Amino acid sequence: MSIQRQTLREQIEAEIMNRVSAGDFGMGDSINEVALSVELGVSRTPLREALISLSQQGVISRVSGKGFRWAPIGAQDFQEAVQIIAALESLALTLTPAEYLAKIAPQLVEQAREFTASVSSAQEIHDHDDAFHSLLTSGSPNKRLAEGIASYKLALRRYERLYVGNTDLMERAAAEHETISEALQAGDVPAAIEALKDNWNNSVPRIISALRGSVPVRG
Amino acid sequence: MSIQRQTLREQIEAEIMNRVSAGDFGMGDSINEVALSVELGVSRTPLREALISLSQQGVISRVSGKGFRWAPIGAQDFQEAVQIIAALESLALTLTPAEYLAKIAPQLVEQAREFTASVSSAQEIHDHDDAFHSLLTSGSPNKRLAEGIASYKLALRRYERLYVGNTDLMERAAAEHETISEALQAGDVPAAIEALKDNWNNSVPRIISALRGSVPVRG
């Protein structure tokens, strides 16, 4: 396997997203390009390119002449993204050949069970959730769809830290994963899709309440 | 209404898309940044920013170290985009309040009828189609969804010129628009959604046959 060259712009994107999900930036605040470029140790050119790329994905908003700013987060925004992802993942399931779904159903069941059993660190839990949904939609022949789902999920990373410590939410998600995978194992794709939508939509009220408490309000 | 300042990058994006839908570029060909910047009369910096933005939307693909290239078009690509748009517009309808749909239903019926009557220039027809779908999804409260739909439709502009002269396709689309709007007027949203999906999916085989004939193959 050849080593994959990574351009500076891509590294900047990744680093910014890491810091975003760590909560390093005040959402809604404007971005000072020179300050950020100095902080990251790069010049403004690749930084701006990264910011433009991220602004296409809803992580950053931009006003002509006034530069970039961290896109505000909120209940509305979260819900909108979740609605879209739910629809797109549902589409992915619809497009996936039934035999593929039947093939991966056992693995999905197993992953869901592991998920329930191991209530470990928040990061670990999140990875587990990602892996489940990733495997679930891995059989879709629509490549552009996969990219789109990934893009929208990137926007959700801004809400990642709100999950921390919310084991309640995670346990419920685990149960829903079991429902999804068992429906697939039974060959009932429509039921799986419904369960999948529920899985996403149920995350909304929890995050909303988490938002009320823990999000720093701009001053 | 204040005039809206438009940054050079945005103008470049628009101009590129105009040329793309005019078929000025050989799809699949690599992009020479300096040549294109000279041709557009701008420097490479805003051009690259525009290219990055467009590459996020599937109009341009990019290989690390080898620069940008015009994303190849083809039956597969077209179908993938259409599947996604159909799902997203369906979601938009689902999210739109029923009373709003009832309110715009008469206008939609009227637009559909006009559509059928006036089989004028290809451009005009296309605008009509755009206006119909735009009005249809205008009631969705999900702003991000609207952006997403617009983004995916941008990618379809690469196929625009294939519609030229295909009045057959357009007449059929008109009939489908009537079906959709009449279902809404009858208050049957699920039926409208199904008709909407059909409307999109029916465009695929037509475009595929058009692709076979009229797309220049790389040499």
Added chain:
DNA sequence: ACCTCCAATTCTGTATACAGTATACTGAAT
């Protein structure tokens, strides 16, 4: 005290310059 206008500064948007990598070409060796 508050408002207005002007200046100074800060920051974005754009252009140009530089560096490193990929590609094309030339020539020699087998």
Added chain:
DNA sequence: ATTCAGTATACTGTATACAGAATTGGAGGT
């Protein structure tokens, strides 16, 4: 004749420089 190495060229990726707009601060007036 073909293939491989070496070199030259072209182009991308990144840094720096410049121009103009937006914001901030203060001086002067009401």
